[in-house]
Amino acid sequence: MKIKSLIFLGILQSCLFLNAQIKTLDPVEYVNPLMGTQSLHNLSNGNTYPAICRPWGMNFWTPQTGKMGDGWAYTYTAEKIKGFKQTHQPSPWMNDYGQFSIMPVTGKLAFAEDDRASWFSHKAEVSKPYYYSVYLADHDVTTEITTTERAAHFQITFPENEKSSIVIDAFDKGSYIKIIPSENKIIGYTTRNSGGVPQNFKNYFVLVFDKKFETNSTWLDKVLNADKLESEGNHVGAVVGFKTKKGEKVNVRVASSFISSEQAELNLKNELAKSTFEETVAQSKAEWNKVLGKISVEDTNVDQLKTFYSCLYRTVCFPQKQYEIDKDGKIVHYSPYNGKVLQGYMYAGTGFWDTFRALYPLLNLVYPSINKEMQEGLINDYKEGGFLPEWSSPGFRDVMVGNNSASVVSDAYMKGLRGYDINTLYEALLHGANNEGPLEAVGRKGVQYYNTLGYVPYDVNINENAARTLEYAYDDFTIWKLAKALNRPKKEISLYEKRMMNYKNLYNSSVGLMSGRNKDGSFPANFNPFKWGDAFTEGNSWHYSWSVFHDIQGLIDLMGGEKNFTAKLDAVFTTPPIFDDSYYGAVIHEIREMQIMNMGQYAHGNQPIQHMIYLYNYAGEPWKTQYWSREVMNRLYKPTPDGYCGDEDNGQTSAWYIFSAMGFYPVCPGTDEYVLGAPLFKKTTLQLENGKQLVINAPNNSETNKYVNELKWNNALHTKNYINHFDVLKGGELNFDMTGSPNFKRGTSKEAFPYSYSTSK
Numbered sequence: 001m002k003i004k005s006l007i008f009l010g011i012l013q014s015c016l017f018l019n020a021q022i023k024t025l026d027p028v029e030y031v032n033p034l035m036g037t038q039s040l041h042n043l044s045n046g047n048t049y050p051a052i053c054r055p056w057g058m059n060f061w062t063p064q065t066g067k068m069g070d071g072w073a074y075t076y077t078a079e080k081i082k083g084f085k086q087t088h089q090p091s092p093w094m095n096d097y098g099q100f101s102i103m104p105v106t107g108k109l110a111f112a113e114d115d116r117a118s119w120f121s122h123k124a125e126v127s128k129p130y131y132y133s134v135y136l137a138d139h140d141v142t143t144e145i146t147t148t149e150r151a152a153h154f155q156i157t158f159p160e161n162e163k164s165s166i167v168i169d170a171f172d173k174g175s176y177i178k179i180i181p182s183e184n185k186i187i188g189y190t191t192r193n194s195g196g197v198p199q200n201f202k203n204y205f206v207l208v209f210d211k212k213f214e215t216n217s218t219w220l221d222k223v224l225n226a227d228k229l230e231s232e233g234n235h236v237g238a239v240v241g242f243k244t245k246k247g248e249k250v251n252v253r254v255a256s257s258f259i260s261s262e263q264a265e266l267n268l269k270n271e272l273a274k275s276t277f278e279e280t281v282a283q284s285k286a287e288w289n290k291v292l293g294k295i296s297v298e299d300t301n302v303d304q305l306k307t308f309y310s311c312l313y314r315t316v317c318f319p320q321k322q323y324e325i326d327k328d329g330k331i332v333h334y335s336p337y338n339g340k341v342l343q344g345y346m347y348a349g350t351g352f353w354d355t356f357r358a359l360y361p362l363l364n365l366v367y368p369s370i371n372k373e374m375q376e377g378l379i380n381d382y383k384e385g386g387f388l389p390e391w392s393s394p395g396f397r398d399v400m401v402g403n404n405s406a407s408v409v410s411d412a413y414m415k416g417l418r419g420y421d422i423n424t425l426y427e428a429l430l431h432g433a434n435n436e437g438p439l440e441a442v443g444r445k446g447v448q449y450y451n452t453l454g455y456v457p458y459d460v461n462i463n464e465n466a467a468r469t470l471e472y473a474y475d476d477f478t479i480w481k482l483a484k485a486l487n488r489p490k491k492e493i494s495l496y497e498k499r500m501m502n503y504k505n506l507y508n509s510s511v512g513l514m515s516g517r518n519k520d521g522s523f524p525a526n527f528n529p530f531k532w533g534d535a536f537t538e539g540n541s542w543h544y545s546w547s548v549f550h551d552i553q554g555l556i557d558l559m560g561g562e563k564n565f566t567a568k569l570d571a572v573f574t575t576p577p578i579f580d581d582s583y584y585g586a587v588i589h590e591i592r593e594m595q596i597m598n599m600g601q602y603a604h605g606n607q608p609i610q611h612m613i614y615l616y617n618y619a620g621e622p623w624k625t626q627y628w629s630r631e632v633m634n635r636l637y638k639p640t641p642d643g644y645c646g647d648e649d650n651g652q653t654s655a656w657y658i659f660s661a662m663g664f665y666p667v668c669p670g671t672d673e674y675v676l677g678a679p680l681f682k683k684t685t686l687q688l689e690n691g692k693q694l695v696i697n698a699p700n701n702s703e704t705n706k707y708v709n710e711l712k713w714n715n716a717l718h719t720k721n722y723i724n725h726f727d728v729l730k731g732g733e734l735n736f737d738m739t740g741s742p743n744f745k746r747g748t749s750k751e752a753f754p755y756s757y758s759t760s761k
Contacts, residue, residue: 021300021682027292028285030302030309030639033127036648038076038641039092044589044605046644047092048314049074052132054284055291055316056347056370057149058324059256060087063120063134064101068113068171069192071095076641080117081136083169084145086152086205086256090318090349090650094393097193098203098258100175103167104156104250106139111167111219111239129313130284146281148271149321151255155277158244165215165241166252168207172235179216179229179238184209186238187261196395198339204264205256215241251277258334259341263324270325291316294366295658298683299701306639308661308681311654315362318355318650319374322346322394336395337385345377348394350650352404353471353537354607358655360408361666364415365725368689375412376420378405382428387437398439401464401537402471403432410478411669413485415725426486429479433472433496444472449519455505458516458524458535466506466516466535467608470547476500477550477757478670500757503548507558512568514545530601533583536608538590540579542572542601543609549668552618553756562619569615573600573628593646597636604636605646610656611667614675617721618753623707623742626678629660630706633680662686662696663736664723671755672725676747678706679736692731700738708746710737721747722754 036046053060064085065078071092073085083101103116110116117138124135133144140159145152158164170177170190177188186209189202217224217239218231224239225231231238244250255268272280292312299305323333323346333346350359363371382388388405391397409425434451437443446456446465450472456465480496508515508523515527516535529541536544545568548555556565577595581587593605603609613632616624636645637657648654659665663679679698686694711718712735713727723734746752753759 021298022302022305023296023298026289027296027309027312028129028288030306031129031288031292031313032306032310032639032643033129033313034076034122034641035307035310035639035643036641037074039072040075041072042587042589043592044644044647045642046648047072048644048648049087049089050127050132051087051129051317052145052147052152053129053317054147054149054287056319056321057147058321059147059150059152060317060320061085061132061145061147061152062087063132068169069095076122079119081120081134082113082117083167084143084154086254088320088349088394090351090393091647093647094391094397094399095194097197097201097394098190098256099192100171100188100190100203100205101169102154102207102252102254103169104136104139104141104143104158105165105167106141106159106161107163109163109165109217109224109239109241111169111224111237112222113169116167128285129288131281144277146277146284148280148284150257150267150324151253151271153272153275153277153280154252154254156250156252158248158250160246161244163241164244165239166209166250167237167239169237170235174234175236176232177218177230177236177238179213179218179240181213181216181229184212186240187264188236188238189261194393196393196397197336198395200339201258201336203256203258204261205254206261206264206268207252207254208268209240210251211242213240213242215239257324258322259324259332263326266327267324288313291367294687295662296685296687297661297681299681303639304680307637307643308658310639310643311637311657314648314654315359315651315658316367319347319350319392322348323377333380335380335384336392337381340384342380342384344380345373346380347374347377348392351391351400352408353390353400353402354649354652355655356404356407356411356669357607357610357652358659358666359651361411361415361669362651362655362658364412364417365728366686366688368415368417371412372417372420375409375417375425378409378428379421379424382424387435387442388428388432390441396437396439396442398441400441401445401468403444403475404471405429405432406475406478407669410482414481414670414672416729422486426482426488429482433475433479444468450502451499453505453519454499454502455517457519459518464533464535464537466514466541467537467544467547469506470503470514470544473500473503474547474549476502481670500550501554503551504554504558509558511541512559512564513541514547515541528580530578531580531583532588532591538588538606539603539608540601542575543603543606546612546615547608549611550670551757552615552667553753553758556619557758566616566619566621566624569612569624572602572609572612575601577601590646597645603646604632605644605653607649607652610653611665614665614667614677617675617747618756620748620753622676622721622747623744625676626707626742629665629677630680633657633660634703663698663734668755673722673755674725674728675722675754676708676711676720678708678738688729688731690729692729694728694731695733696736697733698736698738701736702738704740705738707739707742708736709739709743710746711735719746719752721752
């Protein structure tokens with residue numbers, strides 16, 4: 001009887017534990033860096049790699065399963081690891097720069113990547129943002145890694161072996177390496193990159209070992225040169241060897257610099273000095289908990305907690321710091337625009353076409369001091385490159401469309417960031433808005449047509465013309481907002497106020513959607529709203545027709561009123577995922593990702609449509625936003641290797657989840673409003689940099705209770721479909737009363753609708 005009672009008590013305690021609300025006191029332990037790594041060229045489940053790093057750190061490290069130069073550096077389904085790579089890769093499509101790798105081997109000396117590769121298992125792999133460990137079966141070696149912002153500490157546990165070695169691969173396309181046995185040191189540089197760099201680009205590295213080298217070799221291309229201590233050429237590397245005892249740990253401290261070999265040594269000294277491996281692990285973990293702990297979520301669903309913090313981890317990876325601290329303690333950077341070493345901040349590794357939508361608004365809300373540094377970095381981008389970048393990796397890259405640096409600059413200022421030269425940034429916006437750049441993706445391609453006709457024509461051999469027009473119009477809105485805030489001349493303000501309405505020029509009333517438009521004003525006779533690409537960017541008309549962030553009421557009017565508008569929104573989900581891929585000549589991965597998600601034409605795996613769910617709030621049906629935002633969170637995000645529904649894209653797809661899980665989303669960056677959805681957790685606490693707290697309570701939240709019956713802001717009834725940024729900054733409580741059925745009365749009046757230009761005058 002006593003035994004039965006004890007068993008019952010144990011079961012009861014377990015049930016109570018499972019039902020208790022879990023407080024995320026150690027948020028970094030919920031992060032799965034492998035989320036999104038089960039991806040292929042033709043189907044992305046995130047296209048991520050497990051980055052061992054510090055938040056926004058200059059250098060990341062990752063295990064390398066792909067071949068040298070392959071953008072898919074780490075793939076979850078791979079069987080072998082070829083090395084551990086320092087990386088700055090923002091996306092496999094952009095590929096990498098400043099990369100080199102380290103690989104321990106035992107037995108027969110092997111330096112070529114396929115020869116040195118080892119089988120591994122995820123069962124013998126530990127992946128954390130601050131720590132990585134894996135057992136390399138073919139070498140009977142365990143490799144552990146932890147990092148600082150510009151340095152890394154390797155701890156490699158060898159077996160008893162007469163021929164233990166560590167291979168340093170400086171990669172091809174031009175590299176240099178030198179072994180300095182008297183100092184247990186290796187120095188060198190790599191020049192491998194994927195573009196966006198000047199001719200003198202180098203990433204200098206230094207490695208310091210705590211064990212004396214017994215053998216020294218360098219290699220050039222495929223030839224190993226025993227006892228040769230220095231090598232320079234297309235593809236060089238080094239191998240140092242020693243005898244090891246069973247369980248012996250060899251420590252390797254490594255750092256790099258874009259400036260010089262001396263600066264790499266200084267980075268190593270400043271950031272690792274004589275810290276032990278365990279001390280650096282603890283320091284890195286503490287830094288991650290500090291950054292991730294700005295948002296604390298509480299709930300009973302552990303998988304959702306893991307998804308949330310895995311997404312938050314991705315939002316604070318990019319863009320990376322490209323600046324360093326010199327011997328005088330000054331902030332300096334190597335310019336990827338002119339090749340000079342200059343003072344000031346520099347960040348790189350982001351595409352504004354993706355990240356203007358939610359990533360930068362998240363920084364403005366949660367990490368504004370970091371975005372202030374990024375804004376100062378943008379000033380240097382402009383001064384050194386002549387334009388603001390739209391995709392930086394590390395300098396100008398010729399990919400994607402739009403002039404969305406305007407949104408990134410304007411939103412920061414309109415959300416209250418100060419203390420930097422906003423007038424120079426505004427000058428940069430005007431320059432970018434009125435000129436074509438040195439690359440198609442810099443400045444505005446087709447700007448003369450846009451400024452005279454009010455759109456970029458379909459029939460003048462400028463690709464993705466409708467997408468460009470819609471994005472330019474929104475970007476003009478953000479310039480207009482900033483111009484007013486800076487008290488610019490009335491004529492200038494009026495010009496951008498006029499241009500931001502250019503979106504209307506693409507509305508094709510015969511189909512009720514946006515389309516390309518010919519130079520003579522006619523619409524193409526063979527327009528197909530299911531055709532991907534062509535007039536649009538990585539999407540079709542069903543995706544891009546909602547890209548009127550600043551004037552949803554104007555779009556509602558074009559579509560014939562609220563009922564027609566919401567019916568068209570509904571049709572996105574009810575129309576089968578048919579597509580026309582003739583522009584590309586094959587099914588691109590973004591098409592396939594839409595097709596297989598069972599959400600009709602809704603393509604959350606790519607960015608243009610991600611705000612569309614929130615537009616029901618502008619037309620009096622907010623319960624549909626609540627339903628669909630929860631559906632996307634629950635169905636399309638998992639804390640697993642296949643956990644994303646498309647490219648993660650430098651924090652944007654993750655930032656959508658973070659905002660949506662809190663219960664609101666920045667539909668129109670450049671305004672001070674967040675449009676309401678349905679919070680995911682029972683409680684969320686946001687620690688603001690000004691010392692205030694925003695507490696979001698939804699105690700009745702559950703899988704079925706996904707609708708907002710009532711909302712109170714600081715105990716006062718809140719009837720709007722949005723909340724204000726500056727009210728949030730004051731701190732307080734949002735109390736959501738969640739129910740299992742929609743409230744068809746709340747948020748239906750025009751007074752409740754979020755900002756639209758057409759109703760703000």
